[in-house]
Amino acid sequence: MDNSIKIKIWLLNQLNGDEKGDKWGHRWRGTQKIRYEETIEFVKKNIDVNKKYDILDIGCSHGDFTKVIVETFKNSNIFATDISENAIKSAKKYVGKGDYEISELPNLPFRGKKFDLIFAIEVLYYLEEKDRLKSFENIYNKLNKGGYFVFSSVIDDGGGRYFDENDAIEKIKKYFKILDIGYVRTKGAVKFEQFFMRFILYYNILQNIDVYKSKKYSNGLKSIIVKLLSNKIVNLFIKILIYPFYKVSELIISSKTIMKIIKNMTIICCEKKVRGNILIIGRKISD
Ligand SMILES: C[S@@+](CC[C@H](N)C(=O)[O-])C[C@H]1O[C@@H](n2cnc3c(N)ncnc32)[C@H](O)[C@@H]1O
Incomplete structure (x- = not known):
């Protein structure tokens, strides 16, 4: 199967969430709340939020960041x-x-329609190279003169899935005057969170x-484990054993305060290493 089709199927599944939002957990994970806070602070430093704009949020998922924009x-x-x-x-329902x-x-x-401000927050890296380039061009054409573009991406650490910092800067520079570059420094907190995610x-x-x-399952061990866990008594027994860890993990992961403490501690120890996402704000200065 073509890679872009595989990604689309995966994305559609991620978007099949419930009242707790999408399957990434953007609505409840502490690290995500911090990412939103830092992204919007970065925007506030560069754009007068009290003016009236037509704003487009691309890749809005269940509307968690869109709600931050509205507010x-x-x-x-x-x-x-x-x-x-x-x-x-x-x-639509969540943002209202x-x-x-x-x-x-x-x-x-x-x-x-044209816009004064376009957000593409954690979305462009799902595209292949040629579609990333086309997207930057289309976003540029969709902006009014003087309009702003706010971009964010997980910083690639060699896997090639996300945007390399310099690559993102160069691509955006082709169309926009870069006004500011910032970082969300939650990489350490996300690693910490992953330990609890397993429960x-x-x-x-x-x-x-x-x-x-x-x-x-082609893997024999996996199919034996699934068979074993399908037994009602075994399933219930293990669920009871895991339940306290599950509940505590949920509390830790959803706590913005805990994640902020971890974030601040990891920044003190290694600021550059905990830069998880790059934020870039560009401006369309000519037509
Ligand atoms: C990681 S989520 C980010 C959601 C939100 N912007 C945030 O920062 O919390 C990526 C979103 O981009 C959307 N997306 C992925 N590929 C897309 C595409 N080709 N066109 C439009 N949206 C896309 C996904 O469906 C998903 O909702």
């Missing part, structure tokens, strides 16, 4: 887009304000064992 730019009109109907429906349309980058929604994962597997039971 920050109180006098502006908000527009948002994502690839799935499910995400759009959830975002704005216009929403399904679209898939490099294409942009709201035909014929949530294990508990969810036990809860949804029927889904796993219906799959075919």
Whole structure:
């Protein structure tokens, strides 16, 4: 199967969330709340949030960051887009304000309309190289003269999945005057969070064992484990054992305070190493 189709199938599954938001946990994870806070502080340093703008949020998922935009730019009109109907429906309900349309980058929604500010927060790295370039060009064309572009990406650490810092800067420089570059320094906190994430994962597997039971496994050990966990008594016994770890993990991961403490401690020890995401703000200075 083509890689871009695989990514799309995975994304659509991530967007099948519930009242707790999407499957990334943008709504409840402490690290994500910190990322939003730092992103919007960075924006506030560079843009007058009290003015009236037409703002587009690309890759809005269930609307968690869109809501932050709405609460920050109180006098502006908000527009948002994502690839799935499910995400759009959830975002509309959660944010309660704005216009929403399904679209898939490099294409942009709201035909014929131009914007004063476009956000592409943690979205462009899902695209292949040629579509990343086309997206920057289309975003540029979709902005009014003097408009702003706010970009963010996880910083690639060699795996090639995300944006390399310099590569992102060079690509954005091709179209925009770069006004500022910033960082979200939660890499240490995200690593810390991952330790606890495993208990949530294990508990969810036990809860949804029927889904796993219906799959075919080429790995013999995996299929034996799934068979064993499908036994009602074994399943219940392990669930009871794991439950306290699951609950404590949920509390730790959802705590912004704990994640902030970890973030601040890791910044003191190794500031450069804990830069997890790059933030870039560019401006369209000519047509
Ligand atoms: C990691 S989430 C980020 C959500 C939100 N911007 C945030 O920062 O919390 C990435 C979002 O981008 C969307 N996305 C991925 N590829 C896309 C594409 N080609 N066109 C539009 N949206 C896309 C996904 O569906 C998902 O909602």
